[in-house]
Amino acid sequence: MKLNTLKNLLPIIFFFLGYFFAKSFDKSIEINESKLIEVPAVAIADGGGVLTKIQITAKPGKGHIYLDIKPFSEPTTQQSFYNAVKAAYFVTKSNKKYDFTISVKANTSLIGGPSAGLAVALGVSALLLDKKLKNCVATGVVDSYGNVYPVGGIIEKAKAVMQKYNCFIIPWQNRYYTVYLYKEKCHTILGIKTCTMVLEPKQIDLVQYFKQFNFTIIPVKNLREAINYAIE
Numbered sequence: 001m002k003l004n005t006l007k008n009l010l011p012i013i014f015f016f017l018g019y020f021f022a023k024s025f026d027k028s029i030e031i032n033e034s035k036l037i038e039v040p041a042v043a044i045a046d047g048g049g050v051l052t053k054i055q056i057t058a059k060p061g062k063g064h065i066y067l068d069i070k071p072f073s074e075p076t077t078q079q080s081f082y083n084a085v086k087a088a089y090f091v092t093k094s095n096k097k098y099d100f101t102i103s104v105k106a107n108t109s110l111i112g113g114p115s116a117g118l119a120v121a122l123g124v125s126a127l128l129l130d131k132k133l134k135n136c137v138a139t140g141v142v143d144s145y146g147n148v149y150p151v152g153g154i155i156e157k158a159k160a161v162m163q164k165y166n167c168f169i170i171p172w173q174n175r176y177y178t179v180y181l182y183k184e185k186c187h188t189i190l191g192i193k194t195c196t197m198v199l200e201p202k203q204i205d206l207v208q209y210f211k212q213f214n215f216t217i218i219p220v221k222n223l224r225e226a227i228n229y230a231i232e
Helices: 002-028 075-092 117-129 153-162 206-213 224-229
Strands: 037-044 048-060 063-069 098-104 167-171 176-189 192-205 217-220
Touching: 037 117, 037 153, 048 117, 048 153, 063 075, 075 117, 075 224, 098 117, 117 167, 117 224, 153 167, 153 206, 167 224, 192 206, 206 217, 217 224
Parallel strands: 063 098, 167 217
Antiparallel strands: 037 048, 048 098, 176 192
């Protein structure tokens, strides 16, 4: 009789044990303080690179993401920031419960494109890991799993970044840049030499090219690689 009673009570006992363990686990990942980090970023405006700052504030919450972007931003920019936060959680494996506010104030009429995604993902990762960012700027499209994709205007961005920072993290697909140079080609027909100027493609390795300026280009394939270079 007592044995049967104990068997009947076991499910109830396990339920309460599971409940208390779950509550205990929840408490271990609760966040009681707010954090703020300022992330350097680079954009394209009027045909050139423009440096800007992205402020990311993390407050105790349930994982909401709020955007404060001035001037107006394109939908692709907004989506890239959502992907960046998801990527940071995916790569860092963090269980910390934050609400994020991402603020961008840029000296352009419109913030467009998803190229700031990698910079935002690095900022969020630094907050989740309780670490600081190095003196480096990043550009790149990032998906919610942390994969990095190419962006436009890479040369213009690099020139802007090197004015103030010593390294630039870029998508690995942007490492090689094709330029078209005029080259003289001559032909001799019946003793008459004729020369014309033609455009020929030339591929430049940006890592090697910018070394002459003591500026480091770091190509990465994913957020995990970028974290290794950008976060102290």
